[in-house]
Amino acid sequence: MRVTEHVQSVKETRRARNIGVPLALAIIIAAAAHAQPQPAGEYQIKSAFLFNFAKFVEWPAQLLPRGDSPMIIGVLGDDPFGNDLDDVINNKTVNGRPIVIKRYASAAEIQLCHILFISTSERKDVPMILHTLDGTGVLTVSEIEQFTQLGGAVRFYLADAKVRFEINVDEADREHIRVSSKLLKLATIIREQKRE
Amino acid sequence: MKRRIIVGMIVFIPFVWMSALAQESAADLTDLTLEELMEVNVTSASKRSERLFETPAAMYVVTQEDIRRSGASSIPELLRMVPGVQVARIDANKWAVSARGFNGPFANKLLVLIDGRVVYSPLFSGVYWDAQSIPLLDVQRVEVIRGPGATLWGANAVNGVINITTTSARDVSGGVMSAGGNTAAGPFASGRYSAQLDSTLYWKVYATAFNVGHTRLPGGGRATDAWSTVRGGAQINWSASQTTLLTLQGDLYSGKKHQRLRVPALTPPYTLTIDDAMDFSGGNVLARWEETVSPTSSMKLQSYFDRTFRQDALYKEGRNTFDIDFQHGFSPTPSHKIVWGAGYRLTWDKFTPSAFVGIVTPSRSANLANAFVQDEVTLVEQTLFLTVGTKFEYNDYTYLEIQPNARLVLTPSRHHTLWTAVSRAVRTPSRSERDVSIAIAAFPSPLPGLTALVSVDGNQAFRSECLTASELGYRYASSELFSADIAIFYNVYDHLRTAERVGDPTLKYAGTTPYLSIPLKFDNQMKGTTYGGEAALSWHPLDRWKLNVGATLLRGQLQPYATSTDTSSSEEMKNNPQFQCYLRSFLNVTRDLEADALIYFVDTLPNQSMPGYFHVDLRLGWQATSNFALSMTAQNLTRAHHQEFGDTPLGEFAAPIPRAFVGTLTWRF
Helix, strand or coil: CHHHHHHHHHHHHHHHHHHHHHHHHHHHHHHHCCCCCCCECHHHHHHHHHHHHHHHEECCHHHCCCCCCCEEEEEECCCCCCCHHHHHHCCCEECCEEEEEEEECCHHHCCCCCEEEECHHHHHHHHHHHHHHCCCCCEEEECCCCCCCCCCCEEEEEECCEEEEEEEHHHHHHCCCEECHHHHCCCEEECCCCCC | CHHHHHHHHHHHHHHHHHHHHCCCCCCCHHHCCHHHHHCCEECCCCCCCHHHHHCCCEEEEEEHHHHHCCCCCCHHHHHHHCCCEEEEEEECCEEEEEECCCCCCCCCCEEEEECCEECEECCCCEECHHHCCCCHHHEEEEEEEECCCHHHHCCCCCCEEEEEEECCHHHCCEEEEEEEEECCCCEEEEEEEEEEEECCEEEEEEEEEEEECCCECCCCCECCCCEEEEEEEEEEEEEEECCEEEEEEEEEEEEEEEEEEEEECCCCCCEEEEEEEEEEEEEEEEEEEEEEEECCEEEEEEEEEEEEEEECCCCEEEEEEEEEEEEEEECCCCCEEEEEEEEEEEEEEEEECCCCEEECCCEEEEEEEEEEEEEEEEEECCCEEEEEEEEEEEECCCEEEEEEEEEEEEEEECCEEEEEEEEEEEECCCHHHHHEEEEEEEEECCCCCCEEEEEEECCCCCCCEEEEEEEEEEEEEECCCEEEEEEEEEEEEEEEEEEEECCCCEEEEECCEEEEEEEEEEEEEEEEEEEEEEEEEEEEEECCEEEEEEEEEEEEEEEECCCCCCCCHHHHHHHCCCEEEEEEEEEEEECCEEEEEEEEEECCEHHHCECCEEEEEEEEEEECCCCEEEEEEEECCCCCEECCCCCCCCCECCCCEECEEEEEEEEEC
């Protein structure tokens, strides 16, 4: 008895599917009519975000003394970008400033840097690195879990195959960095709780 | 052979051709607005995990991208792409899954966890795969460790550990719905929605439902293997403070599957074939507290309660499990990383026997307690690490079991890892090996009018099966372009399960019908060795083209003791292919069109009379808009039907696996 019912229900669903496929296609074609951004590599997208951070963040004046002072984006530790960062940012300028990409093996090598991407290879040393950079006006960016909780400024994460980011606004304040509302409204806002 | 080559060419030529076409330059991402950038989908797989690369164990990770591009609809189907794992589909709702051999429908040397919750059944130490159909769109990753993982992972981690992790509500946002149909099975749908309540509180809900019809047989007619399930769950994830992460989650499911059984009968023709349906259901709640004490010290406390229920013509089993585990990792000095922990599990069941499956004690509760400690010592800074650890496990059947391991890993440069390990693991007795009696065959006895009935009975003295495993592995990675992962192993087993003749046949009665009872009893009278190796290569020749190749070799011999009367258990080695290999190709034809292929070869299973087979799956995925994706998969393309395994020892019929076309529409919002 149950088996017959089951077979019946399977048949009915098949009938439903016959209408379902053209319907689904119609929906897709309608939706495809709107131009949509094409997918891209994870680190290409992240490179483009770093470019936008350079665009939508204001640094203290002493870090960018002249109107054409270069904007420095650094990568600390094992570089996950490969050529992506150079390819995406290649010869670009933000607000008239050229962008320079630097790679560092250790935090001690950093002299002047505006945006510092800290690789997951530096996971163990994050507290020490952040301590070293305290008050230098560097916007720290990483993918390391708990990065913003540890006092970092921006953390990338993936959600449903899209790149998302958190901003620790308290850290940005500490570094006297002004983050544009254009960025803030798209970010997940993290606030540090007052330490006792 | 000629046909295979032709099939191979048909598959490869389009890929080579398309990859040659696929050289158009990337659009400039910096021209997009921030809002547009937020909507760009990530195509390439994430970079290799450092932790995986330096792990001193044979580990393979199936990522979300691998899952999405596999077109698979169940966990066992996903495991086909993992080197060292044997997967055979028995019918539409049953699988045999094992690692490094000992495969079968009741394979019992694997530990399988879903979000830290153990899903192997203490009844037979195996997994009811039909009851684990979590929606694959919610699976974050599947870690597969071949070889013993007993020290850290715990009971039953003898030949391998499969650790399935679902997404964390923190890391996903918005909704995803996926629905479609499979020409050989039926319709399916899954969905997940997650959101943020405030800056520290995240939640998600998910649900899945599917209906698999009976397999149509090549000669007309159909098998009895329909299967349907409804499943749903939720998770709350709360960052209670900067250092505290609390997770609460629950999961409920209910399903029905059909099966055809051949059971022994006391009257000619001595077997009875019945069409049966099994109802199964269950649910669980899990709470986890993770505390980051300092950058070098973290703690985790986890507890869950799980209920399962199954009922068919053979038996009815209701089971409750309560489990609590604590784990603490810290570095007392920079060169030591210590992990220690303790756990307790209580499981109690109610078993209703049938004419075919009997039981000594209808209800039984079992305790399992464990404590473990492991230290990773840096011998040479950034180059040489030694890990030593042991687990002490206490169970009601065999009391104390000690499972130590030692692992050495050498990382001479960022590109090479060489590791070796020696470990001991035990497979503690299952409830059925102690308490259950199964009628397996009936035939006319030499005494006129009297039927002989063979049964396999539990043995109160059944002890643990033991394994001493030696492993050696090597990994190589040259940037993102090429990576290789090779492992070889030599496993020595003792006290393996056999079924022994005990005493003389006795006269018994089923009601008023007399029969000659020939009992066999589970015992531990076999030893054995297995050896082999696995290789997994990944090659990224072009930005948009990736190839994964894997091969698995498995040999071995099982040797019953001189005192053993069991002649069939030693044949179980031949339930495993001596050779299997796969090739997976991932190609992004354009930014929104993916063409993927899986080619899979499994050698003969002599003990199951199964010839070797090729299995080809092709998939086309089209990201139609940033929200809608359409995927078409052709499964088992080369043959209309093929069979992968024989009937189960419980008399459940196997069925051929048909060619199938699967269409899936996915909507993200």
